[in-house]
Amino acid sequence: MFNGKSIFISGGTGSFGRKFIRILLERYQPKRVVVFSRDELKQYEMQQEFNEPCMRFFLGDVRDAERLHQGMRGIDYVVHAAALKHVPAAEYNPTEFIRTNVNGAENIIAAAIANGVKGVIALSTDKAASPINLYGATKLLSDKLFVAANNIAGDQATRFAVVRYGNVAGSRGSIVPFFNKLIAQGASELPITDVRMTRFWITLEHGVDFVMKSFARMQGGEVFVPKIPSIRIVDLAQAMAADLPHKLVGIRPGEKLHELMVPLDDARMTLEFADHYTIVPSIRFNNVDADFSLDGLGEQGRAVADEFEYRSDTNPHFLTVEQIAALHADIKP
Numbered sequence: 046m047f048n049g050k051s052i053f054i055s056g057g058t059g060s061f062g063r064k065f066i067r068i069l070l071e072r073y074q075p076k077r078v079v080v081f082s083r084d085e086l087k088q089y090e091m092q093q094e095f096n097e098p099c100m101r102f103f104l105g106d107v108r109d110a111e112r113l114h115q116g117m118r119g120i121d122y123v124v125h126a127a128a129l130k131h132v133p134a135a136e137y138n139p140t141e142f143i144r145t146n147v148n149g150a151e152n153i154i155a156a157a158i159a160n161g162v163k164g165v166i167a168l169s170t171d172k173a174a175s176p177i178n179l180y181g182a183t184k185l186l187s188d189k190l191f192v193a194a195n196n197i198a199g200d201q202a203t204r205f206a207v208v209r210y211g212n213v214a215g216s217r218g219s220i221v222p223f224f225n226k227l228i229a230q231g232a233s234e235l236p237i238t239d240v241r242m243t244r245f246w247i248t249l250e251h252g253v254d255f256v257m258k259s260f261a262r263m264q265g266g267e268v269f270v271p272k273i274p275s276i277r278i279v280d281l282a283q284a285m286a287a288d289l290p291h292k293l294v295g296i297r298p299g300e301k302l303h304e305l306m307v308p309l310d311d312a313r314m315t316l317e318f319a320d321h322y323t324i325v326p327s328i329r330f331n332n333v334d335a336d337f338s339l340d341g342l343g344e345q346g347r348a349v350a351d352e353f354e355y356r357s358d359t360n361p362h363f364l365t366v367e368q369i370a371a372l373h374a375d376i377k378p
């Protein structure tokens with residue numbers, strides 16, 4: 046679906062953006078791929094690696110509506126991956142997160158509608174489901190803006206949907222590179238926040254694949270949630286360094302013991318499909334009752350039970366220590 050199309054990726058130099066573009070170029074022949082982000086060094090380095098003629102690099106900030114407007118000229122599809130995402134940093138710098146994650150989302154929507162973009166997928170996080178930290182709260186606001194944008198678009202063809210998933214194994218600033226660094230420095234123990242802690246776990250490839258499919262699935266207004274495994278943090282530490290003891294350091298500001306992707310209160314809006322859940326919008330767009338049970342790929346979904354919740358601790362699918370080690374051979378230093 047991306048052959049001959051122009052694709053814009055905000056945050057294109059990040060972990061997700063780079064993997065998305067690598068897979069996009071392997072599978073399709075896009076007309077133009079626009080990377081939009083702030084730091085010139087990351088773009089310069091990416092340019093050395095991604096030198097295909099379709100690549101375009103735009104320096105810009107999602108806080109800057111005019112620059113987004115320019116970058117989206119002639120664009121067919123937008124992936125919105127730019128975000129500030131470090132949980133403790135958000136607690137200390139709330140207004141910065143609001144400017145990038147919330148005002149930035151608003152600017153992406155306006156630029157997409159003004160440029161007649163066909164489809165926009167915004168990346169969300171499990172931390173946006175019943176949020177307890179500022180980062181999660183900004184991502185929930187962003188999700189709400191993208192869902193409601195289908196109404197603002199009116200007769201315009203632009204459709205917006207959200208993809209929500211959990212921790213990406215090995216992404217920048219996450220626990221895997223943190224543990225790897227400690228192990229490489231010869232640490233005598235690994236810090237564990239709480240032995241009970243669980244997290245959803247997804248590989249970047251799976252995330253990219255899911256986002257690509259979501260463009261084909263979407264009608265507009267959905268929050269797509271992939272079915273992914275959970276891990277126990279102690280099992281991750283064990284998989285990365287079986288010989289190192291664990292030191293309990295306590296939960297960090299704004300952290301949850303377990304993560305959530307579909308809260309109980311959203312159960313009545315949730316459909317289950319073979320490999321994912323879809324949270325359908327609670328509002329109607331342009332006074333039309335849409336049927337989300339049959340998606341753009343022809344897949345059929347069915348309502349979940351009223352008491353359904355998708356949580357990392359009650360997830361039926363947990364990875365074992367061996368599976369974590371095997372799945373992420375790159376988690377060893």
Ligand SMILES: NC(=O)c1ccc[n+]([C@@H]2O[C@H](COP(=O)([O-])OP(=O)(O)OC[C@H]3O[C@@H](n4cnc5c(N)ncnc54)[C@H](OP(=O)(O)O)[C@@H]3O)[C@@H](O)[C@H]2O)c1
Pocket residue numbers: 055056057058059060061062081082083084085087105106107108125126127128129130145149168169170171184210211212213214216217219
């Ligand atoms: N990593 C995870 O575990 C995870 C899990 C669930 C959801 N997500 C979501 O997935 C998305 C991508 O995450 P990621 O792991 O790829 O993050 P990342 O590696 O930190 O990349 C973030 C990207 O956004 C850009 N960016 C940040 N602020 C910007 C701004 N104001 N204007 C323009 N670009 C900006 C960064 O480049 P510059 O700094 O150069 O601008 C970078 O390219 C985010 O929306 C995140 O919330 C991530």
